[in-house]
Amino acid sequence: MTTKVLAIDDSRTIRNLLRLSLETAGFEFHSACDGVEGVARFSEVNPDVVITDINMPNMDGYGVIETLRTKDKTSVPIIVLTTESSDDLKARARAAGATGWIVKPFDDTSLVSVLRRLTGHAA
Amino acid sequence: MQPTPEASEGKTFKFVAFSAGSQSYCLEITQIREIRRWAAVTALPHTPSDVLGVMNLRGAVIPIFDLAARFGLGKTPDNERNVVIVAAAGGNTIGLLVESVSEILSVNTDTIQQTPDIKSEATRNSIQGVIAIDEEMIRVVNLDAVLGADAGIAA
């Protein structure tokens, strides 16, 4: 079984970069361009891991995490992709239920190893 | 792409031979798109007499030249056998009205001779070389020069 990743980011560039890195590494890649679409895609795709941006239109990343944790009651890893690495952001993300975070610009090998570690899949 | 008289690699090219102004000419086959029966054209104003007008070639508007007139051999007389050779050169598609198409020749480039030193420079430029077959001398048309790729036709 390939590992399914759902990436939620309003930047097409970031989605493209993620797709490139993750598909190369053997993940099945799905994406959504804002929070609302992300939450909807989640129930369609049923991913093994979610990567989400924080600053997005319609529903921000915190909203996505809270919705997935409280409403979808999911325990899949949710990784926050952010340009900031402030403690405040991490604390907020964690309070919402984030599993971890990755600071943009991301290094694709580290990204892949984090995803593998959190999902336990070789890919 | 066109065979040149100098390139004596000894390659064989196919040429379509036709007659214009009662003389024999030929064009390399890869330059020819198709050969059509003569049909009425729409005249273009402000053009010399060897520009017969424009024709609808499956939706494209292509100019038709009277090749004989263009070579200074007088206007091609109306005849049922007249055909239009549709040729492509330098990104343009044009039609050449000729009297008739005779045959397809397989010609070794070695047998193409340089254009004899005739008086008219314009004619010399329009002829790329000559092919002697039996008693006949067939002129290889330099389409670019005829078109005036360097002489007025828009690119």
Add this chain to the structure above:
Amino acid sequence: MSGQPSIRDTFFEECEELLEALVEGLADMEDPDHSKETVNAVFRAVHSIKGGAGAFGLDELVHFAHTFETVMDKVRSDTLDVDPELLRLFQRSGDQLADLVEAARDDRDPNRDIQVVVLAELQKYLGDEDEEEEIEFDAMGLDFGGPLDLTDISDDSSEPSSQMISIRFVPKRSLFENGHEPLLLFDAIAELGTLTVSADISAVPDFDEFDSDEPHIVWELTLETDESETVLHEVFEFVDSLCDITITVHRNESASEPPPAVVDLGLPEEPVAPEPSSDPTAAEPLAKPVAVASPSSPSSAASAAAPAADRDHRGPKPTLRVDLDRVDRLINTVGELIINQAMIVQRIEELDLPSGANLTNELEAYKLLARDIQEGVMAIRAQPVKPLFQRMSRIVREASDATGKSARMVTVGDSTEVDKTVIERLADPLTHMVRNAVDHGLETPEKRIAAGKDEVGTIRMSAAHRSGSVFIEIGDDGAGLNRPRILETAINKGLVSPEADLTETEIDNLLFLPGFSTASEVSNLSGRGVGMDVVKNAVQALGGRVSITSTPGKGTTFTIVLPLTLAVMDGFVISVAQETMVIPIASILETVTPNARDLHRIGLNGEVLRVRGRYVPIVDVAHNLGLERNSDSNGNGVLLLVETEMQELNALRVEAIHDQRQVVIKSLESNYGRIPGVSAATILGDGKIALILDPEELVKLNSGDVAPMPIIANQEELHHAAHT
């Protein structure tokens, strides 16, 4: 990653969209009642550019975007109020951001002079506390968010020699809730060396009082590793506050007995019972269907409303990227379809079927369908003028900075869609006109105040579809054209005779004459060797025309009228010297069937028509095309009144008008060349080609302004001369 040109390309494409959203958002922010979402959208645009730029190592862009974003963030968090000054700074910052993006895309140096100034101004809003905050661009979030419980670290961990590390790991309930999985953590640790794991389940209560929400397990791990302890911290990075961790390093000891264990799990074998039961999701499986967009959930209700409100001004619409060549091939094919349809209609008419035949209805339906397809295909090429207008607002700012004038830009109808090629080719002419409007059109602030006007001038750009054409207007509320000076300049340059008695419109149109642009008028801004004649030529090349209206003290407006598409045109099918031709309807004011008494001869060949007391020169189309006019055609033919760009009336004489229809424009230039008086050709229903006339040029031919023979003809003459 930077070696991926296609992704880099999409980044710049996305930047364009984001910059568009940015400009739009900033414009919306001028409204004092702007919504918070407007500010958010602006912030996100800058933020997204920064995020993407970081991935491509565009540090200068990242730095600028970051500073911009940080100030924006203060507005977003209501710690900074938006005033006109700040808004202007934001707009200038947007311009700089656009310049940086373009510079990065074109691999050139950005305009650092302005950038430094703008950055400094942004910095002023940040004060000292933010000045030092530089963005961290470590490759990954490897920093430690909160304090780790790192008791008993006996020594510096940098020594790589083999060491034993004991880890006591007590997960909290939130660890599971946040999607962590202890066994996966242990897998990661196991990769660092030899790991022994044991679990102490003594805290697990009896099953009757089992609280599945609490983990109740204490894990004891022993790792024998060559890696430094820091690496271990990375593994626990995400869980540092979700569990209690105690790490003890025993250096240079041989592998020792693991701490006492109750259950030996012997990883990486299958997990055993206690773990899954501690997972809160185990009690409530995921299988339950989840209505995500259900309005009953407060969070999704709010978010579901948001896109609806947003829809028409931001948010990516689903789009499809198609190679332009494919679209153009499709357009050509549809052109063939239209011609084919016309041919079928003609053939059927020739059959002379009894009236009321069913075929007629079907044929009409076919015609409408073909027309629909054609419009739909052309719409693919149509794009809103908004990005073009937005570029112009940047030009207005640059121009006002350069001239010391204050100007604001107002746009109307920027959602008007125009053919892509038209938009591309209008950019340069519009830039020139907008610069002119600020530079020459608007007065200095002092003069404006003296004239009782708002100190800030207004440049107004509008776009609209009107009667099958696109109208684009560039107006200013400046002093209006200085007609005496224009006339004087034109006379001095020998463009017009000193005795000429010109109307106001005629004087205004002198601006379009080649060579009008004068040295005395050249400023550092508009004077780049381009005159309005270049603008006019560019517009004409698109099949359009440009005109001026100006009121002293009130301002000047340039109007560009363009065909809706470049591929089809409404025309009259006419006959000229027995040839069927087409003339664009847009150029015709009215058609006149003249009475002999309204026609007057002037001089040898001149002829005029009297219309409502005015005498209008008659242009014989056949004559000007070098064709013989059919002598037995019905009398004086039909006259088509046209107005030239100089606003002169002329009457084109043709034999007859047969029909009015939409024709597909076929270029003559692509295979032949330009022919004076003819703009293009089209294919009629019978498959024959009809020439499309250019009224403007016919009038010029008539007055001898244009050499009647095309270039090719001249060369042909030489060619023939060589023969004879």
